[in-house]
Amino acid sequence: FKGFIDRAPRETDMELKVGSIGGGLKAPPGSGAFLVKNLCLSCDPYMRGRMRDSRASYIPPFVPGQPIEGSGVSKVIDSDDPDFKPGDLVSGLTGWEEYSLVRKTDQLPNQLRKIEQHDVPLSYHLGLLVFGGPIQSHCTTSFVKFHGKFCETNRIQLNDAANFHGITNSLVYSQHKHLHGSTSLFMVPKNIFCAGMPGFTAYVGLHEICSLKQGDTVLVSAASGAVGQLVGQLAKLHGCYVVGSAGSRQKVDLLKSQLGFDDAFVYKEEPDLDAALKRYFPQGIDIYFDNVGGDMLDAALLNMCVGGRIAVCGMVSQHSQTDPQGIHNLFNLISKRIRMQGFLQSDYLHLFPLFFNQVLKYYKQGKITYVEDVAQGLEHAPAAFVGLFSGRNVGKQVIHVANP
Ligand code: NDP
CATH class of the missing domain: 3.40.50.720 (NAD(P)-binding Rossmann-like Domain)
Structure with a gap:
């Protein structure tokens, strides 16, 4: 991403850079990080908002000179993180690049999650069934209201719905109402945003x-x-x-x-x-x-x-x-x-399990079709993105980067 714009995006607002990953295709020992090969990437209209230098938005701007962030499906190549092993397929927040080195942080503990549904096309994890990656925003305050009182998130026992897909630790709730009986969670300001979906x-x-x-x-x-x-x-x-x-x-x-x-x-x-x-x-x-x-x-x-x-x-x-x-x-x-x-x-994540089960069922019953527009190769990503704003895409725009 080259720099902020205040007009319709152009392909020249992005450039393809060739570089090497220090240390080859290895996660640095002792780093706790894991290295992924990005397989397909999501192209979404909300990303246009991240090309504006506005901190007032619900999502932080891109960093000029850095790879564009976005949702993707990736394969773990090497790992110094005990939760991930080579060969794992993951989805969530990654970069518009061939390989990304991912390190979990307190703010982004679930930046990428393992894909558990292997009987749908991988790219559907960017469109039809995606649980988007949590993105850190500039707002740092986070409270959770539990049984009427504000308290720390880790003191709350979340139910099964909340635990679904590893959402629990990612602090992505901005509004959770009536999860179970008297349990009522409410996180006041969003400190994390879930993109795409x-x-x-x-x-x-x-x-x-x-x-x-x-x-x-x-x-x-x-x-x-x-x-x-x-x-x-x-x-x-x-x-x-x-x-x-x-x-x-x-x-x-x-x-x-x-x-x-x-x-x-x-x-x-x-x-x-x-x-x-x-x-x-x-x-x-x-x-x-x-x-x-x-x-x-x-x-x-x-x-x-x-x-x-x-x-x-x-x-x-x-x-x-x-x-x-x-x-x-x-x-x-x-x-x-x-x-x-x-x-x-992202304010309704408590509904994600209901959505996921229903849409997956419809898909498996052949009641839902999901149309994708697939651009081949990172070099075509800028054109695919710009095309969203002229209607060039027919269906969900994805970028195929590599095969597993
Ligand atoms: P689409 O796949 O629908 O791609 C964008 C489409 O918008 C284009 O194909 C084009 O379709 C249409 N379009 C582009 N420019 C114009 C224009 N000037 N006037 C009218 N239509 C235009 O994108 P998504 O389905 O991913 O997103 C659809 C909308 O949903 C976006 O506004 C996005 O920001 C929003 N969104 C909101 C979310 C939320 O939580 N509120 C989450 C995800 C998306 P056509 O050729 O038919 O005009």
Whole structure:
């Protein structure tokens, strides 16, 4: 990563550097570290925010001159960490580089975790089923409220759900409610953020934010992307009517022919988005899962049903706007008693086991398809990343770096 930007990202904002790892492909003896070979990497829109020099964000900026951080699937090559052995497959926070040396710290005790599900494609641990890597933020305070009192995290007995996938030690909870009976955990300021997790994001947005129910009419934008494609499929599996908006005819065909959407349209070909939504939703929209913000959000507001719900998941259309498009129709929130809520999936990690079991089951039953767009080689990573902001990706964008 070369330096901070205040415009749409370009490939030249990143450069490929060739270097050598000191000590060859070995974890330094006595270091407690382990060396991984990165196999595939995740390309996510939130990474654009890390190219801005803003400490006010929920996630720290990248460090100029350093490899880009992101979610990945890797294989342990050598290890001085007793918890990992050569050959282990791991997922979590790694670097956009061929090899990474990983050392657990107090802040990042579970930066990479062992993959236990070996019967799904490895790259699905970046999209469909991922449990994202905890990322240290600049906020250092962390409290946990337990039975009404603040106390240290290590004095709490976490239940099975919390122990799932080694989440326990990673301090990633920012909100845990009613885990078991009277047990109630609540971590106040986020000191760690979990990145990525498109599949889980879809699940949280639909169930927690939008209270999905059978028969709802659902609109999702960026519908063929990493999050959107699962939003539509989960809503269909709950007996909803689902329409997706996407940026090309190829994507619209995919949504209708392979992903089971009831309908889909190319928003770029619609001169009047309000009229388009009236065509697809003559009775109005119960749920709008918003991945893009801007004009589509404004048009959706006009077409929401009374009591509608809007999950504000992302605003990819606004990332690089110096003059963000205005929203004119907010009064509909009041007149139609719409619930509109922004969210971060990392606030709902207690739901991860429910999500994981349900989506894995659907996948194994052949009820869910997950479409990926795979760029081959690190040298194509900058183009793949930049392509997220022009809609070049069809499905979840991943970068294949090496075979196991
Ligand atoms: P996608 O795989 O959907 O890729 C991004 C897509 O956004 C593009 O393919 C393109 O699709 C669309 N897009 C790009 N630029 C614009 C634009 N100017 N106007 C409209 N659409 C645009 O990405 P993800 O599924 O990974 O992420 C989707 C959204 O969810 C993002 O906003 C992301 O930040 C957010 N997110 C939020 C999380 C949370 O916890 N709240 C967690 C994870 C993601 P098309 O061709 O169809 O326009």
